Amino acid sequence: MKALVNFICCFVPRKQWRKKIRYNLIYRKIRRKELLGYGFKINAGIITTPEGVKIDISDKPDHPLYLIKEVFVKSEYNLNIRKESILIDIGMNRGAASLFFATNENIKKIYSYEPFKPTFELAKRNLELNPQLSEKINAFNLGLGKTEVTLELPYIATATGAMSTIRNVCKGEKKIKKETVIIKDAAKELTPILEENKNKHIIVKCDCEGAEFEIFERLSEEKIVGKIDIVLMEFHFDKPDRLIDTLTEYGFAVQVKPGSSKSRTGYIYAVRMAERIC
Incomplete structure (x- = not known):
């Protein structure tokens, strides 16, 4: 074949x-067979993880098996969380990571941000499939950035996980749509969340296709980075040096896991070792 x-x-x-x-x-067939071998079950367009999380995989344009493998098999976000914590999910995509974290009893609340409306609707569908877990999740159809702005951005349904608010990744593609995207000032948006949960561990998962640089620059300006305990981040389009410098400045121990050198992607895992800024 x-x-x-x-x-x-x-x-x-x-x-x-x-x-x-x-x-x-x-x-797609190989990945499907692989997931079944890991104990996943597929029925009527719904895949159920060994943990019992249900994800809709019925849409044809962008079959999300790659995302499910990344979150639930490769365990890119697997943490031993022993303290009461909240998660801020910047770049919710279909909600897989938010649901994964929601299975942890020590994660008490999740704040999830997805700027593109069609992708946000896919995430809402997955939250509806998991009512007990989604009780923890506050989902917002918003993006985060350095300033507040409303943008008209290209969007393709065949690559929901690759859409970016800072770069046109749709060049050369067919069936490109325009989506209105609302970007909020990251510092203003997250400050009340951190204040409300200042007695809990703060975990930030960030996978937002290049916007991570301006988001953390803005959070650094307001010294919010020092109020975060753990950062799990995927970086895109550029070397991670600026992100590493920001995190180390605020007392984080940082580990970088290279991804694709061609597309300049990779992962950053950071734990704050210094005292948290109050």
């Missing part, structure tokens, strides 16, 4: 099209 698909791709002129053909005909 793989040889046949690769042969067909020899006659497809565009790299992006070849990539989609290979994914739909080869890798």
Whole structure:
């Protein structure tokens, strides 16, 4: 099968099209079989994790098995959380990470941000499938940034997890839509949340396709970074040096896990070792 698909791709002129053909005909089936081997169950377009979390995978344009594997199998966000904590999820996408954290009894509340309306609706669907877990989750159809602004941004349904508020990642794609996106000042938005939960551990998960640089720059300006205890971040489009410098300035121990050198992505795991700023 793989040889046949690769042969067909020899006659497809565009790299992006070849990539989609290979994914739909080869890798989706492999990933599905792999997840079943890990104890996942699939029924009527719903995949259920071994922990009992249900995720809708029925939409055809952007089959989210890659996201499910990243969160529930590769355990990119697996923490041993022993203290009462809250999670701030910047870049909720379909809500998989928020639901994953909600299974932890020591996570008492989750604040999740997703700027793109169609993706936010997919997340709402997954929250509805998990009513007990979603009681913890406050979901906002907003993006975070350095300033408050309303933007008209390109959006494609075939790559919901790659949409960015700071860069056009849709060049060369077909079926591009325009979405109105509301960006809030990260410092103003998060300050009341941190005040309300100042007696709990503050965990920030950040996967927002390049906006992480301006978000943490803004949080640093208001010294909010020093009020955070743990940061789990995926960085995009640039070297992570500025992010590392900001975190170390506020007393974090930082570990960097390189991802794709071609697309300049990777992971940052940071734990604050210094006293929290009150």
